[in-house]
Each structure stands twice: as C-alpha cells, then as structure tokens.
Amino acid sequence: MTALTKLFRTTTFRLSLTYFALFSAAAIIAIVYLYWNTTVLLSRQLNQTIDAELKGLAEQYRAGGRDQLVRIVAQRSRTPGNSLYLVADRNEKQLAGNLSAVSPQLWDSVGPVEFFYSRPAPGGMEQRLAFANVFRLPGGDRLIVGRDIEDRRELSRLIRSTMLWGLGVMALVGLGGGYWVSRRLLARVDNLSATTRTIMAGDLSRRLPVSGSGDELDRLAQSLNLMLGRIEQLMAGMREVSDNIAHDLKTPLNRLRNRVEEALREPPDETAYRAALERTIEEADGLMKTFNALLSIARLEAGAGGDDRDSLDLSAVVSDAAELYEPVAEERGIALKVDLARHVPVRGNRQLLGQAIANLIDNALKYGGVPAAQANGHASEVVVRTSSHDGFAEIAVCDRGPGVPESERERVLSRFVRLEASRSEPGSGLGLSLVAAVARLHGGTLRLEDNEPGLRVILSLPLESGAQGAKTADRPSPGGELRPT
Known part of the structure; x- marks a missing residue:
C-alpha cells in the first residue's frame, strides 16, 4: 500500500471529504436560493415599473391621441437612465423615443419580450440586453416601453462565476485541509504504532508520545502510559517474585532433600528416621505456609473476599490478636502493650483483618523487639494503638527495633522482600505484602513511618458509614497498662 493510498483510506480524510461534500451542497443550495430570489424580485420590479409606465402612457393616448403620446415619449426619452421608449407608425417609421431601430422579431412581437439593442459606447457601438413590453396602437402604430437589463445580466454572470470560483476554492481548501490534517494525524498514529511495536517487542520502559495539545489522542496516550506503567511495575514484581522464590523456596527444598538423603545414609535407626521425618514435615509446613500466603495475596488482589464483610469493632479485633501474641512477647522478653480507643466501627472481613493485624504484631516482635540488655535506654516494647x-480508623504498631530506611519503605511492601540479608529469622517476606493487599481490598492504605527509634506501621481503614469512632481508650490492655492516645 502506497503512502498516498494509505492516506486516502484514513478516517480523517474520508470525514474531511464528507464534511466538504455536505458543506458544498449547503453552499450551492444557499447560493441558488439567493440567486433565484434576487432574479424573481428584480423581474417583478421591472414588470411593475413597465406596466405602470404603459398605463400612464395609455391615459395620455386616450386623452390627447397619438400627438400627445409622441410628445410625452419624446420628453421622457431625453431623461438619462435605463428606460427605453419607441413610438413608430405602421411603416416602422420612428415618431419618438430613444430606440433607433428594432429587429423584425421585436416589431412583430406583442407583450413582454427580451431583445438585444445597440447604443453608442466609448469604443464604438455595443450590444446590450433589454426587456420591453410591445403594445399595438389603433391604426397599426407600435408603442415599446422597456428597460436596459444588461447590468442584471452582468450580476447573474457575476453570481454564477462567484459560485463556481467559490466552490473551486472550497474544494481546494477542503481537500488540502483534509490532506494536511490526515497527514498530521497519520504521522501521530504511525508514531504511536511504532512505539507500541517496540513495547510489544519487550521494551516495557517505552511510553507513547504525548504532543501536549490535550486532544483525544493525548488523553488516550496518557491513559495507555498509565496502563503501561502499571504493567511494567507488575512485570518487575513478577521478576522479583521469581528471583525471591528461587532463593526462598530452593533453599528449604534442598535442605529437605539433604536431610532425607542423610537419614538414608545412616544405619537403620527408627529414632533417627522419626526425627528426620519430623524435621521434613516442619520444612514442608513452612513451604505450604509460603504458598498459602502467595495464594492469599493473589486472591486479595483479585478482589476475593471483598463481599464477605460485617460491621466490626476494630478495637476488639486488635485486642483478640494481641492476646494470641502475649506468650510470644513474654518468651522474647518484650513488653506487648495495647492502647485501644473505645469503639472504632469499620466494615470488613474479620478473618482477613485479624490475619493482617497478627502479621503486623508478629513482624514487630520478630524484627522490632530489642532485648532489655540491648535497649540503649529505650524500653523493649511493642505498642499497638x-x-x-x-x-478513617487507624491501627498503629510501634516497635523500638532498627526500623526501615525511608528509601526502602515502599519496597518492603512487595512480595519476598526481606531487609535481613542473612535471612536467619524464619519467614518468607510476604507478611507486609499480605497486609497491604488486605488494606487495598478494604479501601485503606498501609504506610511505614519512623518511630524514633524503631518503626511505626499504620494500617488505615475507612470508618463505617454513619459511624464515628471514639478516641477515648477504655479497653484493658492485654500486655500492659492502658495509655491515652
């Protein structure tokens, strides 16, 4: 397909041709209507003027006969203008008037008639068009009263010429404008197509060009660029997940296999076999937890569980989760304190919210708790508020640990991201990802802040419509004394 054929087949060019055809048809109808009405009006005025003059001359003829008529016509013929008069006898001899000669067709005519006559001009004689009414008098005399209509004929020629030239110019401008607009639009579309082909080839960092005009193509390109950015983010997340899966799941699988091989190499011993099988089950349980967490995050991001919601008191859910972790906190030598508002009504899935709160407390105890000997003057504690x-309702889990650098706070919300390089603590790096997914499912947010020292993780959820939460805390703290917010 040639470039010109491609251009002519564009929607813009075809729309331009359609608009041009419609506009030309409307212009032709308007011009023809104007021309026709102008012609009718001028013809009516001309006939009325000639008829009025004929009536006046007829009255003069009845009053004074042919002599009176000849005298009046001679008098009117000397008045400058476009009026034409002729009184002639039956032998075509001119008695009065400014028409020197008439053709045989005009002489034999009766009533309205158009004819050409000659009159002096700067360059000689010229032919001009006239309209007259031929009236036969008794005795064979002729009375001709008319008007020079050469100017009207020139006006008609001018209108026709203007219409033709106007249509020609409109055609030139319409086709040229359609060609120019189509070329510009086709160039932008080709540019967009070239960019999309590059993106389809694997370069997800490319973005569709935006001209800055704010037109529909720019708005489309901006929407597609947002979509491409999201796709690039998801693809990067998938690559990161794949890398982390290879690291986090391959190691326990290798450990599991090596333990089984080691048990098989040892002399047969029921106690050793039993211990190996128990450790293998533990490793398998860990792997199953990791896969279950991945499935849970995938389900949440797909919107599963979004309809199974009830009216909940968030403080009660937090209190129940904190009670479960009291033994863990005591074992680690960390004070677990809760500071609960009186009533914080939300609408959500109790199981998902409970799991999210448990993940936050578990992370705080695992990575943010500092034994008393290493507290450096700060109490070793985890506070849940x-x-x-x-x-909005907020759950804040605060610890006194090393915290998370500001530059890493967005990244740690991704899957399998663990800032602990040694990965000595058990876990898969999916806890905060799951909490973030639960927050998004409930229309909330998860943010990380500095606790000076330590980390403060805040889960924010919309309050239930029509309900207002109280800030006064009166629920007993499972792990310590009650403190006002």
Whole structure:
C-alpha cells in the first residue's frame, strides 16, 4: 500500500471529504436560493415599473391621441437612465423615443419580450440586453416601453462565476485541509504504532508520545502510559517474585532433600528416621505456609473476599490478636502493650483483618523487639494503638527495633522482600505484602513511618458509614497498662 493510498483510506480524510461534500451542497443550495430570489424580485420590479409606465402612457393616448403620446415619449426619452421608449407608425417609421431601430422579431412581437439593442459606447457601438413590453396602437402604430437589463445580466454572470470560483476554492481548501490534517494525524498514529511495536517487542520502559495539545489522542496516550506503567511495575514484581522464590523456596527444598538423603545414609535407626521425618514435615509446613500466603495475596488482589464483610469493632479485633501474641512477647522478653480507643466501627472481613493485624504484631516482635540488655535506654516494647479521625480508623504498631530506611519503605511492601540479608529469622517476606493487599481490598492504605527509634506501621481503614469512632481508650490492655492516645 502506497503512502498516498494509505492516506486516502484514513478516517480523517474520508470525514474531511464528507464534511466538504455536505458543506458544498449547503453552499450551492444557499447560493441558488439567493440567486433565484434576487432574479424573481428584480423581474417583478421591472414588470411593475413597465406596466405602470404603459398605463400612464395609455391615459395620455386616450386623452390627447397619438400627438400627445409622441410628445410625452419624446420628453421622457431625453431623461438619462435605463428606460427605453419607441413610438413608430405602421411603416416602422420612428415618431419618438430613444430606440433607433428594432429587429423584425421585436416589431412583430406583442407583450413582454427580451431583445438585444445597440447604443453608442466609448469604443464604438455595443450590444446590450433589454426587456420591453410591445403594445399595438389603433391604426397599426407600435408603442415599446422597456428597460436596459444588461447590468442584471452582468450580476447573474457575476453570481454564477462567484459560485463556481467559490466552490473551486472550497474544494481546494477542503481537500488540502483534509490532506494536511490526515497527514498530521497519520504521522501521530504511525508514531504511536511504532512505539507500541517496540513495547510489544519487550521494551516495557517505552511510553507513547504525548504532543501536549490535550486532544483525544493525548488523553488516550496518557491513559495507555498509565496502563503501561502499571504493567511494567507488575512485570518487575513478577521478576522479583521469581528471583525471591528461587532463593526462598530452593533453599528449604534442598535442605529437605539433604536431610532425607542423610537419614538414608545412616544405619537403620527408627529414632533417627522419626526425627528426620519430623524435621521434613516442619520444612514442608513452612513451604505450604509460603504458598498459602502467595495464594492469599493473589486472591486479595483479585478482589476475593471483598463481599464477605460485617460491621466490626476494630478495637476488639486488635485486642483478640494481641492476646494470641502475649506468650510470644513474654518468651522474647518484650513488653506487648495495647492502647485501644473505645469503639472504632469499620466494615470488613474479620478473618482477613485479624490475619493482617497478627502479621503486623508478629513482624514487630520478630524484627522490632530489642532485648532489655540491648535497649540503649529505650524500653523493649511493642505498642499497638487504635484511633479514628477524619473518617478513617487507624491501627498503629510501634516497635523500638532498627526500623526501615525511608528509601526502602515502599519496597518492603512487595512480595519476598526481606531487609535481613542473612535471612536467619524464619519467614518468607510476604507478611507486609499480605497486609497491604488486605488494606487495598478494604479501601485503606498501609504506610511505614519512623518511630524514633524503631518503626511505626499504620494500617488505615475507612470508618463505617454513619459511624464515628471514639478516641477515648477504655479497653484493658492485654500486655500492659492502658495509655491515652
């Protein structure tokens, strides 16, 4: 397909041709209507003027006979203008008037008639068009009263010429404008197509060009660029997940296999076999937990569980989760304190919210708890608070650990991301990812802040419609004394 054929087949060019055809048809109808009405109006005025003159001359003829008529016509013929008069006897001899000669066709005619006559001009004689009414008098005399209509004929020629030239110019401008607009649009579409082909080839960092005009193509390109950015983010996340799966799942699988091989190499011993099988089950349970977490995150991101919601008191859910981790906190030598508002109403899935809160507390105890001997003047504690304001309920889990650098706070919300390089602590790096997915499912957010020292993780959820949470804490703290928010 040639470039010109491709251009002519564009929607823009075809629309331009359609608009041009419609506009030309409307213009032709308007011009013809104007021309026709102008012609009718001028013809009516001309006939009325000639008829009025004929009536006046007829009255003069009845009053004074042919002599009176000849005298009046001679008098009117000397008045400058476009009026034409002729009074002639039956032998075509001119008695009065400014028409020197008439053709045989005009002489034999009766009533309205158009004819050509000659009159002096700067360059000689010229032929001009006239309209007259031929009236036969008694005795064979002729009375001709008319008007020079050469100017009207020139006007008609001018209108026709203007219409033709106007249509020609419109055609030139319409086709040229359609060609120019189509070329510009086709160039932008080709540019977009070339960029999309590059993206389809694997370069997800490319973006569709935006001209800055704010037109529909720019709005489309901006929407597609947002989609491409999201796709690139998801693809990068998939690559990162794949890398982390290879690291986090390959190691326990190798450990599991080596343990079984080691047990097989040892002399047969029921106690050793039993111990090896128990450790193998533990490793398998860990792997199953990792896969279950991945499935849970995938289900949450797909919107599963979004309809199974009830009216909940968030403080009660937090209190139940904190009670489960009291033994863990005591074993680690960390004070687990809760600071709960009186009533924080939300609408959500109790199981998902409970799992999210448990993950936050578990992370705080695992990575943010500092034994008393290493507290450096700060109490070794994890504090869980609930509050509500500005239409949102908040759960804040605060610790005194090393915290998370500000540059890493977004990254740690991704799957399999663990800032602990040695990965000595058990876990898969999916805890915060699961909490973030639960927050998004409930229309909330998860953010990380500095606790000076330590980390403060805040889960924010919309309050239930029509309900207002209180800030006064009166629920007993499972792990310590009650403190006001």
